[in-house]
Amino acid sequence: MSARATEDLQAGPAPGERREPPAQAPAAAGKGRARLAPGDLLNLIGRNVALFIFLTLVILASLFVNNFAALDNAVVILKQSAIPAIAVIGMTMVLMTGGIDLSLGYVVGLASIVSGIMANTWLWPAPAVLAAILALGLALGLCNGLITQFMRVPAFIATLGTGYVLYGLAQIVSQGSIINRLPKDFLAIGRTPMFGLPSAVFLALGVAVAFHLLISRTIYGRQLKAFGFGARTAALSGVPGARINVSVYAFCATLAALSGLLFTIRVNAAQPNMGGGVFTFEVVTAAIVGGTSLFGGVGSVANSILGVLSIKIIENCINLLGVSYHLYLAVQGAIILVAIIFGNLTNRRA
Amino acid sequence: MLKPLVSMRGVTKFIYGGDGRPLRNTDVKILEEVDFDLFPGEVHVLVGENGAGKSTLMKILGGVIPPDRGELEIDGARVNLADARDAREKGVAFIHQELNLCANLDVAHNIFLGREPRRRGLKDAGEMYRRSAELLKALSTDLDPRLPVARLSTAQQQLVEIAKAMSFQSRVVIMDEPTASLTKREIDVLFELIRRMRAEGMGIVYISHRFEEILAIGDRFTVLRDGRRVGTLPIQAFKPDSVIWMMAGRSIDEMYPRAHAVHPEPVLEVHGLRLTPRTPPIDLVVRRGEVVGLGGLVGSGRTELAKSVFGARRFHGGEVRYLGRKTNGWSPARLIRAGVAYLSEDRKTEGLIPPMSIRENLTLASLRSVATLGFLSRPREERQAARLIDELSIVARSSEQIVSTLSGGNQQKCVLGKWLCTAPQLLMLDEPTRGIDVGAKAQIHKLIDQIAGAGVGILMISSELPELIGISDRVYVMREGGVAAELEAGPELTQERVVACMV
Numbered sequence: 026m027s028a029r030a031t032e033d034l035q036a037g038p039a040p041g042e043r044r045e046p047p048a049q050a051p052a053a054a055g056k057g058r059a060r061l062a063p064g065d066l067l068n069l070i071g072r073n074v075a076l077f078i079f080l081t082l083v084i085l086a087s088l089f090v091n092n093f094a095a096l097d098n099a100v101v102i103l104k105q106s107a108i109p110a111i112a113v114i115g116m117t118m119v120l121m122t123g124g125i126d127l128s129l130g131y132v133v134g135l136a137s138i139v140s141g142i143m144a145n146t147w148l149w150p151a152p153a154v155l156a157a158i159l160a161l162g163l164a165l166g167l168c169n170g171l172i173t174q175f176m177r178v179p180a181f182i183a184t185l186g187t188g189y190v191l192y193g194l195a196q197i198v199s200q201g202s203i204i205n206r207l208p209k210d211f212l213a214i215g216r217t218p219m220f221g222l223p224s225a226v227f228l229a230l231g232v233a234v235a236f237h238l239l240i241s242r243t244i245y246g247r248q249l250k251a252f253g254f255g256a257r258t259a260a261l262s263g264v265p266g267a268r269i270n271v272s273v274y275a276f277c278a279t280l281a282a283l284s285g286l287l288f289t290i291r292v293n294a295a296q297p298n299m300g301g302g303v304f305t306f307e308v309v310t311a312a313i314v315g316g317t318s319l320f321g322g323v324g325s326v327a328n329s330i331l332g333v334l335s336i337k338i339i340e341n342c343i344n345l346l347g348v349s350y351h352l353y354l355a356v357q358g359a360i361i362l363v364a365i366i367f368g369n370l371t372n373r374r375a
Numbered sequence: 376m377l378k379p380l381v382s383m384r385g386v387t388k389f390i391y392g393g394d395g396r397p398l399r400n401t402d403v404k405i406l407e408e409v410d411f412d413l414f415p416g417e418v419h420v421l422v423g424e425n426g427a428g429k430s431t432l433m434k435i436l437g438g439v440i441p442p443d444r445g446e447l448e449i450d451g452a453r454v455n456l457a458d459a460r461d462a463r464e465k466g467v468a469f470i471h472q473e474l475n476l477c478a479n480l481d482v483a484h485n486i487f488l489g490r491e492p493r494r495r496g497l498k499d500a501g502e503m504y505r506r507s508a509e510l511l512k513a514l515s516t517d518l519d520p521r522l523p524v525a526r527l528s529t530a531q532q533q534l535v536e537i538a539k540a541m542s543f544q545s546r547v548v549i550m551d552e553p554t555a556s557l558t559k560r561e562i563d564v565l566f567e568l569i570r571r572m573r574a575e576g577m578g579i580v581y582i583s584h585r586f587e588e589i590l591a592i593g594d595r596f597t598v599l600r601d602g603r604r605v606g607t608l609p610i611q612a613f614k615p616d617s618v619i620w621m622m623a624g625r626s627i628d629e630m631y632p633r634a635h636a637v638h639p640e641p642v643l644e645v646h647g648l649r650l651t652p653r654t655p656p657i658d659l660v661v662r663r664g665e666v667v668g669l670g671g672l673v674g675s676g677r678t679e680l681a682k683s684v685f686g687a688r689r690f691h692g693g694e695v696r697y698l699g700r701k702t703n704g705w706s707p708a709r710l711i712r713a714g715v716a717y718l719s720e721d722r723k724t725e726g727l728i729p730p731m732s733i734r735e736n737l738t739l740a741s742l743r744s745v746a747t748l749g750f751l752s753r754p755r756e757e758r759q760a761a762r763l764i765d766e767l768s769i770v771a772r773s774s775e776q777i778v779s780t781l782s783g784g785n786q787q788k789c790v791l792g793k794w795l796c797t798a799p800q801l802l803m804l805d806e807p808t809r810g811i812d813v814g815a816k817a818q819i820h821k822l823i824d825q826i827a828g829a830g831v832g833i834l835m836i837s838s839e840l841p842e843l844i845g846i847s848d849r850v851y852v853m854r855e856g857g858v859a860a861e862l863e864a865g866p867e868l869t870q871e872r873v874v875a876c877m878v
Contacts, residue, residue, distance in 0.1 A: 238750075242750050242751055243746075243749045243750055243751060244742040244743065244746050244749050244750075244751060245749065247735065247739070247742060247751060248742070250731070250735075251728050251731065251735070251739055254728045254729075254730050254731060255724060255727075255728045255729070257724050257725050258724060258725050258726060258727060258728050258739075259728070259739075260687070260707065261685070261687060261707055261717065261719060261725050261726075262707075262711070262739045262740040262793065263706075263707050263708035263711040263712070263740050264708070264739070265706075265708055322730060
């Protein structure tokens with residue numbers, strides 16, 4: 026300790042030498058190094074909430090739910106998770122900017138019926154359908170992004186509006202019918218078996234890895250994070266805020282359209298009611314369980330996908346226990362409420 | 376010749392080691408051979424930087440701690456003070472910066488705490504209130520002795536402390552920064568009281584950092600530096616420049632170093648720029664290696680001018696040239712890549728991303744320089760961050776520390792570091808030392824000088840006139856959206872001139 030520090034008790038720390046509080050709690054310091062102190066454990070959990078929730082659910086479900094811990098059941102959960110896992114990536118990016126995309130589920134519906142028409146009625150080859158659906162998603166996303174960015178409409182309102190427009194369009198395009206029995210080459214996009222799983226799962230994995238790298242390793246990802254935390258600082262640091270803000274909606278709708286296409290393939294039926302508000306809600310819940318902040322800045326592809334797996338485990342358990350499916354919806358609502366209340370509390374403290 | 380009330384001779388206090396024993400063999404001491412006198416009827420001001428030893432010296436006089444060496448005389452009699460109570464009984468009252476009153480008790484109980492008047496072994500409340508009222512009346516205040524202290528203002532609590540000091544028949548009163556949390560009016564009342572105490576022959580030791588107060592109330596002053604007495608002089612000799620020199624051991628020149636040299640070629644030229652359709656056109660030039668100050672009142676258009684140059688704000692007519700190229704309509708991103716930087720006055724919402732790490736903040740404006748094909752290189756980022764943390768002496772646990780947990784000065788260094796990463800040719804600084812401590816301020820001044828020395832043109836907005844005048848080679852003063860004056864550094868550039876142009 027320096028002379029200064031002992032001398033002037035009232036003066037506090039010397040200028041420029043303000044020290045941070047010790048990283049470890051005093052309780053942790055006293056105990057042996059090998060053992061984790063409670064404070065450290067909490068800290069570890071705090072940094073990996075999504076993983077902690079996922080593992081806790083797996084353990085609890087394995088212990089208390091019959092037939093949960095079986096390979097067949099794991100395959101079911103993976104199959105069910107693949108499609109929302111693709112959609113949650115885009116939603117995570119939108120949430121990272123502090124916005125939200127409520128039209129996501131309706132893009133799924135429109136993509137489904139349009140892909141059915143292209144594949145079945147117009148007899149387009151599968152790659153052409155895939156490309157066209159991605160382009161459709163991109164176009165819809167650009168609309169969302171441009172409206173929120175340049176018309177200064179809050180994302181919540183803008184995407185609620187565009188969502189209903191898309192829902193109406195999907196109903197008109199379908200003329201109220203469902204398209205069944207889709208061509209084989211089209212179905213092959215998501216149904217080709219690989220290592221005992223349908224190709225949709227690996228497609229989702231590929232998309233996830235690509236976007237995980239985009240968000241965690243690139244200039245774009247860093248700028249997205251900065252923009253979400255502090256748009257003004259970001260803008261004055263040369264971050265192209267408008268471009269980023271529009272791009273996240275474009276990514277979100279493109280991935281939603283891909284989800285719609287894969288959904289159509291999975292159920293072998295193109296229908297305008299696919300997705301919808303229920304799907305949007307499920308995806309937002311998954312992102313939140315994955316630790317994504319509704320206030321912007323915080324988000325990770327890997328964690329959001331753990332969030333999808335977690336809520337799919339909850340859904341799976343509700344099925345296995347023979348409880349009403351509506352409990353699943355209630356649980357989702359409760360999760361979002363808790364997240365918002367908790368977020369508000371921590372924001373107030375900060 | 377008057378006899379001194381208090382006389383301290385050769386007072387020395389060692390640093391204490393971890394074992395609680397004094398370290399007698401080191402050169403560094405908290406106090407070394409300090410002499411201090413206080414005469415009846417005088418206000419003796421004690422000045423010095425934090426850590427100079429003022430508080431320790433007064434704690435010795437107040438009996439809070441004993442000296443390791445040296446003598447203390449009160450009223451000509453040698454004394455060894457046992458504790459604070461002993462000192463109080465010998466007539467020394469210590470009014471601490473943080474007031475030591477019991478909030479739950481009333482005024483009278485606080486004044487007579489621990490020595491309540493008694494009658495036949497029982498507390499004589501009537502006598503206590505009567506005497507309290509007398510004491511308070513003598514201070515010409517009509518404070519009710521029955522009021523609980525919790526309901527008093529800071530100034531009123533201070534009055535209670537003073538009343539308490541008077542009740543001890545104190546002849547020496549030590550006041551440690553008594554005006555720190557008082558309003559202007561309350562300070563006037565306090566000073567009136569101090570003058571009356573002085574007139575009654577009491578001696579007052581007054582610790583303060585505020586020069587204007589020292590001049591208003593002091594009779595003599597003593598400067599301490601690093602535990603030694605630098606000098607004791609009459610207040611007439613109190614000149615801010617020389618006192619700063621006595622306190623810090625460095626002159627104003629060293630506080631505002633100026634080692635850089637101005638090159639003739641311009642970095643920034645502004646011609647006829649209008650901030651709004653109704654404001655006058657602005658002409659301005661910043662040369663290579665030059666520090667140009669931009670003074671003016673808040674709202675005079677200084678920030679707006681910098682933001683206009685930075686492409687972050689629309690302006691009306693005129694042109695901006697950077698290194699000879701017209702940059703009207705360029706975005707901040709494009710200007711940053713070309714070498715223009717703007718450090719905002721609003722650190723929290725325009726300078727930093729508080730929840731992100733030091734590393735992420737430092738590289739935010741220059742991500743391309745640490746990336747290949749859009750992919751960030753973590754090792755390159757870390758090297759960059761480590762270099763800046765070292766160059767700017769940012770005090771942090773690691774480059775991964777979250778910026779919001781840093782002190783103001785270190786946060787400001789992070790913002791400056793962010794802009795240095797962009798290798799700027801033109802650096803615009805908007806209130807670069809606002810809200811940071813003195814030590815960090817001096818460091819930032821030094822950095823500004825070094826940056827200019829490397830050939831960067833600097834446009835510095837500052838509301839602190841000593842800083843503006845101390846660092847700038849040239850100063851533009853703005854008024855109502857236009858440039859009112861251009862002043863060259865030199866004898867002509869004075870605070871009075873700048874202020875006269877501002878309003």
